[in-house]
Amino acid sequence: MFLISNNSILINNINDFVASHILECGQIFRYKKISTEHYIVFSKDKKCEIIQEKDSTKIICDDVDYFINFFDLNRDYSNIKSQLSNLPFMTDSLVHGNGIRILNQDPWEMLISFIISANNNIPRIQSIIAKLCTTLGKDMCGYYSFPTAEAMASMSEDFYRNIGAGYRARYLLQTAQRIANGYDLNQLFDMPTKLANEQLLSFVGVGQKVADCILLFAYHKQDVFPVDTWIKKVYCQYLGELVNPNQIRAKLLDIYGNLSGYAQQYLFFYKRQLG
DNA sequence: GGCCAGGGTAGAA
């Protein structure tokens, strides 16, 4: 599936790795697009460069092991897509989003990022997170790391208002303080989805949808289905007008089971780009 | 100038 040489990872099966789909499907907010075939991706205090060519893709980075896990390279996405193709409503989404992978991102970065995402749009989320990094992150010579909980906990609520977080300022500060005081987000990796979900819901500013996104994009829990405005539109299109988000979530979890996380991402990407 | 965006909280019913 992939080869390692020096500071780069070489991917031959380009059908299961399409950079523009992976990065622009709304699971990550820190990347720079040079062109459709050329991206720079940031995670925690690390970065990598993706260069996509005709029959192979190269990922250049300093920490190969980190980005092998980050891009979920040890998982067989051909198999996942094959299983998804047997489930309802997936045909068009699978064609359009071919090459999507679910990233394994940092829990702390996801927690803060998706608190910011609430009732917000992706360009604004990216802008607020960028300001967070440039003002509180570490200077890595050319880019800035995602700030630590300690750095974020030391700021005032007004600071978060001033970078555009609005009413989410209080959520960000209180969450940073709780993490800086010792709450260990890594303990959720070993918890069953339901228990990890309860833990995330105990943070201010984290409701069911935000918790589902963190469970999926940080902990790779597959039996979750984040229901946002786009998924509501998908639901209305295929299944009628059931408006209660909890009922939508339960129904979609019932349909997609342990593939829910993957199915959601394909459906979201398709609906948001093509309507 | 109202609507929308990867919604959540607090208080009412």
Place this chain on the structure above:
DNA sequence: TTCTACCATGGC
């Protein structure tokens, strides 16, 4: 337990 008003901001 479920329903509703309110919440900052910017792009359209």
